[in-house]
Amino acid sequence: xxxxxxxxxxVNEKEYKRDVExxxxxxxxxxxxxxxxxxHVGCEHGVCGACTVLFDGESVRSCLIFAIQADAHSITxxxxxxxDKDNLHxxxxxxxxxxxxxxxxxTPGILMTLVPFLKENPNPTEDExxxxxxxxxxxxxxxxxxxxxxxxxxxxxx
Amino acid sequence: xxxxxxxxxVPDSLEQALDLMSQYADEAKILAGGxxxxxAMNFRVVQPSMLIDLNRVSELSLIREEGEAIRIxxxxxxxxxxxxxxIAKHIPLxxxxxxxxxxxxxxxxxxxxxxxxxxxxxxxxxxLMLTLDARLKAQNISGERWIDAHDFFAGMFTxxxxxxxxxxxxxxxxxxPHTGWSFMEVAPRTxxxxxxxxxxxxxxxxxxxxxxxxxxxxxxxxGPVDAKESAKLLEGETLNDALIESAAAMASQKEINPFxxxxxxxxxxxxxxxxxxxxxxxxxxxxxxxNQQ
Numbered sequence: 001x002x003x004x005x006x007x008x009x010x011v012n013e014k015e016y017k018r019d020v021e022x023x024x025x026x027x028x029x030x031x032x033x034x035x036x037x038x039x040h041v042g043c044e045h046g047v048c049g050a051c052t053v054l055f056d057g058e059s060v061r062s063c064l065i066f067a068i069q070a071d072a073h074s075i076t077x078x079x080x081x082x083x084d085k086d087n088l089h090x091x092x093x094x095x096x097x098x099x100x101x102x103x104x105x106x107t108p109g110i111l112m113t114l115v116p117f118l119k120e121n122p123n124p125t126e127d128e129x130x131x132x133x134x135x136x137x138x139x140x141x142x143x144x145x146x147x148x149x150x151x152x153x154x155x156x157x158x
Numbered sequence: 159x160x161x162x163x164x165x166x167x168v169p170d171s172l173e174q175a176l177d178l179m180s181q182y183a184d185e186a187k188i189l190a191g192g193x194x195x196x197x198a199m200n201f202r203v204v205q206p207s208m209l210i211d212l213n214r215v216s217e218l219s220l221i222r223e224e225g226e227a228i229r230i231x232x233x234x235x236x237x238x239x240x241x242x243x244x245i246a247k248h249i250p251l252x253x254x255x256x257x258x259x260x261x262x263x264x265x266x267x268x269x270x271x272x273x274x275x276x277x278x279x280x281x282x283x284x285x286l287m288l289t290l291d292a293r294l295k296a297q298n299i300s301g302e303r304w305i306d307a308h309d310f311f312a313g314m315f316t317x318x319x320x321x322x323x324x325x326x327x328x329x330x331x332x333x334x335p336h337t338g339w340s341f342m343e344v345a346p347r348t349x350x351x352x353x354x355x356x357x358x359x360x361x362x363x364x365x366x367x368x369x370x371x372x373x374x375x376x377x378x379x380x381g382p383v384d385a386k387e388s389a390k391l392l393e394g395e396t397l398n399d400a401l402i403e404s405a406a407a408m409a410s411q412k413e414i415n416p417f418x419x420x421x422x423x424x425x426x427x428x429x430x431x432x433x434x435x436x437x438x439x440x441x442x443x444x445x446x447x448x449n450q451q
Binding site: 005021022023028044045046049052058060061063064068069113116117131132134135 | 168197200209
């Protein structure tokens with residue numbers, strides 16, 4: 001065990017103070033320290049995209065950042081999208097209605113990738129959607145229903 | 159899949175970072191964007207005993223115009239290069255090539271300096287540094303020096319930096335007038351490491367002849383490969399299909415030295431280099447002609 005350091009990290013607009021070892025990954029911090037298990041861990045080397053979260057509003061791989069680096073920064077995870085279970089974020093609603101998931105493992109990462117994407121590009125073409133989710137691996141759907149879900153979500157958000 | 163323990167320092171000025179490097183150069187590794195280092199640490203392929211994190215050294219992430227050049231702080235994120243208006247205006251090759259680097263989630267963290275110092279032969283930025291005749295500013299506690307990109311890459315994951323030096327700034331001269339550009343690569347999937355890639359520049363003179371050409375390849379050897387002889391074939395000539403064909407044949411057969419991997423044979427890499435060179439030169443030539451009007 002190496003030395004731990006105090007950090008203050010804002011997650012989904014709530015401030016958390018914890019002591020962390022420098023080697024603790026942000027993904028593990030969210031899951032193990034805060035119990036926010038919506039952020040999934042797939043490959044742990046930045047390829048699968050399952051652990052994507054927003055770091056100061058930008059999508060990043062939480063498995064490639066140390067929690068200590070998030071000190072004084074603001075993180076948004078999939079838990080931060082919906083107000084409550086009856087009020088899903090439009091992207092979540094789109095996935096719900098268009099069957100954009102099967103097993104659901106990749107879904108949180110895909111949702112977090114799409115939040116800034118649809119903000120920047122509210123009316124994306126199918127090609128742009130496929131390009132935007134190219135850094136998130138899904139092994140169930142073949143992506144077709146995900147693409148449909150993004151189109152539906154974009155419509156809802158416009 | 160968890161990194162080994164390490165000691166962590168997070169300086170908030172360059173001066174502090176240089177001071178730390180002067181004390182701990184032998185054991186410390188610089189943490190820039192972490193998009194190559196952290197995966198390697200997660201696999202425990204590398205187990206540095208100390209990290210010096212530059213992410214709070216804000217002075218290293220500036221992008222500014224100076225003279226006829228753009229100066230980019232080593233900690234500027236790849237995503238910022240992609241959307242910077244002065245880069246788009248003066249060095250459009252860089253704007254066009256940056257989106258080929260992995261995915262937006264990676265480019266949001268990955269830095270220009272980190273990618274250059276990592277010196278992965280399959281990476282885009284080292285190739286672009288040679289293509290654009292970059293100068294790289296290295297600093298240690300006793301001073302600074304400028305290193306020509308052509309002298310910087312010293313082999314697979316190896317550079318000319320001394321152990322206590324930090325790459326702090328990159329200077330890219332504006333692309334000359336009447337210059338066309340192209341960047342092309344072939345990857346098995348979007349955002350994956352490319353099997354082969356090329357950056358091309360063509361500068362035309364007032365008579366429409368090729369004044370200067372550049373062809374630099376990725377995943378084609380133990381570093382970015384500058385195919386100087388092939389480019390020379392084109393210089394002083396009016397470019398036509400036959401010349402482009404010869405340059406592509408020479409570059410792909412003689413000047414590059416790809417290793418092959420599980421996804422591709424060496425022959426296929428040479429084939430790709432040949433096809434990409436022809437396409438890239440034609441696009442660069444066309445853009446140079448458009449720039450001349």
